[in-house]
Amino acid sequence: MGSIVVDVMLKPEILDPQGQAVAGALPRLGFDGFTDVRQGKRFVLTVDGDVTDEHLAAAQEAAEKLLSNPVIEDVVSVHVLEQDSAEQDSAESDAAASEDGEQ
């Protein structure tokens, strides 16, 4: 059983009131160093067996058709979720690094 992660973010030019609410709450907890917060959505799509290229392509299509609204949101990443939880952490930081590269 494999899983695919789809990350969706509001486009940079679209106002993010939820992110602003979070940004407003952080200083009240003593977190003063964050100048902005943007809130996005993560979907985890699970399939039978290992994730194939077909699964990834279908996930990409689903991401564009249903999981995001292209008028206001970007699909920033579609990638395989590593099964092992230790690997998951490193895979996600890798993914975060590669996302920067993709943009």
Next chain:
Amino acid sequence: MRVGVVTFPGSLDDRDAARAVRECGGEAVPLWHGDDDLKGVDAVILPGGFSYGDYLRCGAIARFAPVMDALVPAAQGGLPVLGICNGFQVLTESHLLPGALIRNDHRKFNCVDQRLVVENASTAWTSDFEAGQEITIVLKNGEGGFVADEKTLDMLEGEGRVVFRYVPDAEGRNPNGSYRHIAGITNERGNVVGLMPHPEHAVEEGYGPSLDGRGFFTSIIKQTLESAATA
């Protein structure tokens, strides 16, 4: 004159919309989200509420309901469709109307009597108004901020497709952060109209801030009768 009113799971104002149709002399026909059957109606209203709990994005899941498989091509073919509040969100998610609705910029839920200017009185749903007329109807939403890119906004304004604009307050603000104070828009053909405020809550003496909502329903009833007469 038969006006269909769609009920999705979580629709809230379907009965009020049906009542408004009847109050204004039409026959209201209930349509069910799970049936891809428009029952031969002359026009359709997508009502307000919280279809599918507003999960994912407002209107995003309703857009793929079986009734929409019938409604989208019918609307593209000229069937008059009015989307109110959540119905407007469904119309943008369906790409029958451009742009999108996002959370109010001030992050609070609105429930106010709202002044609007009717900018386009030639759509299927606004012909009983006059361009420039000011009306007051109810506005109640948490995610009513109309957004679109500059090119789309220019196109909507250039083609006269901004149907309603909020009258801004003394500080120049509108109630939900909508770009260019846009409260409602139409498609190229003028048969599909979406707006955040609720005309169905302003059709009866003693309920709501005015009777200004009646114009939406009398417009469509007259237009459908006229097109039946010339058919």
